[in-house]
Amino acid sequence: MILPYLAIALLVLVTAYSAVVSFRRPRDGRAPTWIFPSGTKRCAQTAVGICTLALILGMAAWFTIDARHSNRRPSRFLIPEGYVGWVRVEFQVPGAPPLLVEGTEYLFKFPPSGLLSTSSSEEYGWAKDHYFYYSEGGTRILPETGPGGGGLIWGKVNAEKSGPLGKRKYEEFFVGTEQQFGEQTRGEQKVGSSAPETQAK
Amino acid sequence: MAPFFVYLAAGAVTGFHVYTLLRLTALGSPVNPLELFSLAGSLCLLVAAYLSLFKPEAAAKLALLASLTIWCFYGPAIARTIGWF
Numbered sequence: 001m002i003l004p005y006l007a008i009a010l011l012v013l014v015t016a017y018s019a020v021v022s023f024r025r026p027r028d029g030r031a032p033t034w035i036f037p038s039g040t041k042r043c044a045q046t047a048v049g050i051c052t053l054a055l056i057l058g059m060a061a062w063f064t065i066d067a068r069h070s071n072r073r074p075s076r077f078l079i080p081e082g083y084v085g086w087v088r089v090e091f092q093v094p095g096a097p098p099l100l101v102e103g104t105e106y107l108f109k110f111p112p113s114g115l116l117s118t119s120s121s122e123e124y125g126w127a128k129d130h131y132f133y134y135s136e137g138g139t140r141i142l143p144e145t146g147p148g149g150g151g152l153i154w155g156k157v158n159a160e161k162s163g164p165l166g167k168r169k170y171e172e173f174f175v176g177t178e179q180q181f182g183e184q185t186r187g188e189q190k191v192g193s194s195a196p197e198t199q200a201k
Numbered sequence: 202m203a204p205f206f207v208y209l210a211a212g213a214v215t216g217f218h219v220y221t222l223l224r225l226t227a228l229g230s231p232v233n234p235l236e237l238f239s240l241a242g243s244l245c246l247l248v249a250a251y252l253s254l255f256k257p258e259a260a261a262k263l264a265l266l267a268s269l270t271i272w273c274f275y276g277p278a279i280a281r282t283i284g285w286f
Contacts, residue, residue: 003214003217003218003221004218007211007214007215007218008275008279010207010210010211010214010215011215011268011271011272011275013207013211014207014208014211014264015265015268015269015272017204017207017261017264018208018249018261018262018264018265018268019265021204021257021258022258022262022265034202034203037202037203037204037257039254039255039256039257040205040253040254040255044202044254045255048205048251048254052251146226147226147231147232
């Protein structure tokens, strides 16, 4: 990825340039040059002002239009009781069943393997999803929080992979405590079936 | 116009880079306070870019201060990547 290298290169350039301009003796008889200007022409200032205004208005319009199309139907994820580890939903799988809709939510019921395939397409946008452990005795909620909040859902990823059947979109996330997620991502723990404690629903 | 484009490009690129790193917090990675410090420096660089159209010397001082602020994040990050600590 070129972005960090570009950022560092530009940062070195700015630091050196601004240091030279800041510490050189001002107005010691040298004529202004393009690299050390004494100011900018009025027309250039106006052009920059107009371009900036156009950029701000364009971004505001883009965000407004984007926000109107950023909602999707929320999802309800049902995970087998005791499952700890990564779960994955694969979308647009030929022959797989479509997603069920329960109330206003898509229903994702994972098998014990943690891998769910569906012929439905993935939806994008903002929505409040819900996560549950399910068993014969009912369901219990799995909280989703930020770091340190005691959540049990981590590392949600929407991505695409190439395979023999072409590109396939998938979504995956980790079910477990924050500590288990950290240990798992560092390769210190293999996933098991010791479920973290949460309140029953 | 040269200082304007240099400060603008540096502010935009460093700001966007740190913003992408901050977005990883949504996936559970911890927040580094130096990232927020660096992001503030990138904003100052953007201010310096516009200031350079009117007062180049004052803009240069602001840009120097802003770039040193950004180095507070990039310096340790580079050192850690190289393996100095």
